Amino acid sequence: MTKFKKAVVRYRLPFVLFWVFIGLWELLIRIGNYPVYLLPGPWDVLSLIPSRLGDLWFSFALTWEEAAGGFLASGAIGIGLALVFAISPMIRKCLLPYVVLFQTIPIIAISPLIILWCGSGQFAVCVIAFMICLPPIIANVTQGLISVEQNQIDLFRMSNASTFTLLFKLRLPHAMPSIFTGLRIASGGAVVGAFVGETFAGSSSVGQGGLGYAALYAQNQTETAYLFALILTSSLMGLFFFFIVSITEWFCLRNWHESVVADQPN
Amino acid sequence: MHANATPAEETTSAPKQPAFVTVEGLIKTFPNGLNVLQNVSFRAMAGDFISLIGPSGCGKSTILRLLAGLTEKTSGTIAIEGLTPHNAREITSFVFQEATLLPWRTVEKNVALTLELEGVPRDQRKEKVSALLKLVGLEEFSRLYPRQLSGGMKMRVSIARALASSPRLLLMDEPFGALDEMTRNRLNEELLRLKQQQKWTAFFVTHSVAEAVFLSNRVLIMAARPGRVHREIAIDLPPVRTAETRESPHYLELIGKVSAALHEVHG
Numbered sequence: 386m387t388k389f390k391k392a393v394v395r396y397r398l399p400f401v402l403f404w405v406f407i408g409l410w411e412l413l414i415r416i417g418n419y420p421v422y423l424l425p426g427p428w429d430v431l432s433l434i435p436s437r438l439g440d441l442w443f444s445f446a447l448t449w450e451e452a453a454g455g456f457l458a459s460g461a462i463g464i465g466l467a468l469v470f471a472i473s474p475m476i477r478k479c480l481l482p483y484v485v486l487f488q489t490i491p492i493i494a495i496s497p498l499i500i501l502w503c504g505s506g507q508f509a510v511c512v513i514a515f516m517i518c519l520p521p522i523i524a525n526v527t528q529g530l531i532s533v534e535q536n537q538i539d540l541f542r543m544s545n546a547s548t549f550t551l552l553f554k555l556r557l558p559h560a561m562p563s564i565f566t567g568l569r570i571a572s573g574g575a576v577v578g579a580f581v582g583e584t585f586a587g588s589s590s591v592g593q594g595g596l597g598y599a600a601l602y603a604q605n606q607t608e609t610a611y612l613f614a615l616i617l618t619s620s621l622m623g624l625f626f627f628f629i630v631s632i633t634e635w636f637c638l639r640n641w642h643e644s645v646v647a648d649q650p651n
Numbered sequence: 652m653h654a655n656a657t658p659a660e661e662t663t664s665a666p667k668q669p670a671f672v673t674v675e676g677l678i679k680t681f682p683n684g685l686n687v688l689q690n691v692s693f694r695a696m697a698g699d700f701i702s703l704i705g706p707s708g709c710g711k712s713t714i715l716r717l718l719a720g721l722t723e724k725t726s727g728t729i730a731i732e733g734l735t736p737h738n739a740r741e742i743t744s745f746v747f748q749e750a751t752l753l754p755w756r757t758v759e760k761n762v763a764l765t766l767e768l769e770g771v772p773r774d775q776r777k778e779k780v781s782a783l784l785k786l787v788g789l790e791e792f793s794r795l796y797p798r799q800l801s802g803g804m805k806m807r808v809s810i811a812r813a814l815a816s817s818p819r820l821l822l823m824d825e826p827f828g829a830l831d832e833m834t835r836n837r838l839n840e841e842l843l844r845l846k847q848q849q850k851w852t853a854f855f856v857t858h859s860v861a862e863a864v865f866l867s868n869r870v871l872i873m874a875a876r877p878g879r880v881h882r883e884i885a886i887d888l889p890p891v892r893t894a895e896t897r898e899s900p901h902y903l904e905l906i907g908k909v910s911a912a913l914h915e916v917h918g
């Protein structure tokens with residue numbers, strides 16, 4: 386059987402279920418005759434999209450920038466901090482508990498503070514996305530860097546390898562799968578962070594903003610069909626993010642790591 | 652094949668030759684107070700192949716780690732050509748219990764690791780690695796990743812990596828313990844063939860009496876709690892050993908002798 390056929394078989398049921406769900410939803414709308422501002426049907430949403438494609442794209446681009454910005458910054462700073470934690474057990478023991486603690490703070494609770502300090506707008510939203518992405522990256526990467534087998538460390542010690550050689554030739558490649566786990570969790574968080582951030586700090590001009598701001602605005606205007614379109618766009622962005630991280634992961638680990646090569650026949 | 656291999660050629664300790672490795676009154680106590688090694692002394696001449704065998708907890712792996720400078724002694728002397736283990740690392744290689752390959756590196760990159768860490772230039776590395784892979788019969792597999800290899804092949808890569816830095820002291824901590832008997836026997840023969848060519852001195856930890864007798868010219872039987880050398884048995888088989896050696900009566904007799912000594916320790 387070809388790969389394509391296998392994929393079709395594997396995804397057939399979820400695919401069928403999707404159309405059944407959409408069909409039932411549309412049927413419910415037609416029979417029940419609910420007002421469109423309360424529950425729009427799939428067709429109401431779909432027929433709205435072409436006319437508001439410009440607005441959707443504008444919001445998408447804005448939110449994308451914030452989510453990507455926060456994600457990339459947290460990736461760079463998170464991996465950097467984890468490297469420091471791997472070199473110095475002292476620093477790690479002092480700071481890692483705070484990383485865990487930081488994770489338990491609801492970001493929504495401190496977003497007013499961030500807006501107070503950074504002002505409303507894209508930068509504040511970026512910072513909120515960044516703060517949501519950072520802890521899972523630090524936690525996963527640190528775990529990957531320090532969970533190296535003692536024998537492998539001894540192997541490097543036999544060649545009198547320095548701490549930095551050990552870090553870049555052993556710990557970092559060993560941590561690659563964990564780095565991608567952290568990035569994948571963060572990629573979901575980035576979109577959520579940007580969306581939620583925008584509902585607080587979304588826009589500097591009324592009516593124009595990212596997906597989160599637009600959703601709030603649509604809710605106030607009872608443009609429920611457009612709200613659904615915005616939700617759909619946000620989901621697509623999340624998927625797209627996830628897809629990019631997964632592709633990069635596959636590319637980096639394709640030769641050696643079980644999580645990626647497991648599907649191949651031996 | 653071993654027509655000219657007479658017992659006279661054996662590497663038994665000649666009294667005037669200075670020892671290559673000297674261990675005297677070695678004591679190792681773990682931080683929790685456990686007495687791992689109590690007053691261990693032995694010497695190894697250049698070219699010796701010494702197996703350490705004994706019940707678990709007798710400190711045989713600890714002896715290897717001490718010789719490698721991977722752990723610190725509590726008291727006593729260890730000298731490798733007059734150097735401390737730490738300073739002798741340049742001439743020492745360690746083969747670990749598992750192959751301990753780096754999964755993100757291909758076979759050839761794994762073998763090249765120690766050379767890379769020692770700063771050997773790339774083209775020299777390449778030349779040496781391909782020679783070593785040929786020596787262990789893996790030249791066709793140089794571009795594969797460890798996950799694509801069998802257990803025996805992984806161990807071959809591990810040995811090639813250890814030999815890459817041209818060691819004069821080879822420390823092997825039960826390298827073939829996880830392999831099936833046929834693979835283990837074949838690798839034993841290959842190891843001796845490599846030794847014929849390269850003339851290193853070896854310490855070999857094992858649980859297999861047959862393996863110890865086949866490989867070594869001396870077997871140290873160790874006792875546990877506290878870890879100490881119980882007895883030394885000289886293996887006076889001809890230095891060139893092949894699969895047929897395993898069928899010779901003298902080989903079987905020596906296995907009986909080592910087994911009996913092990914029973915004294917266990918009993």
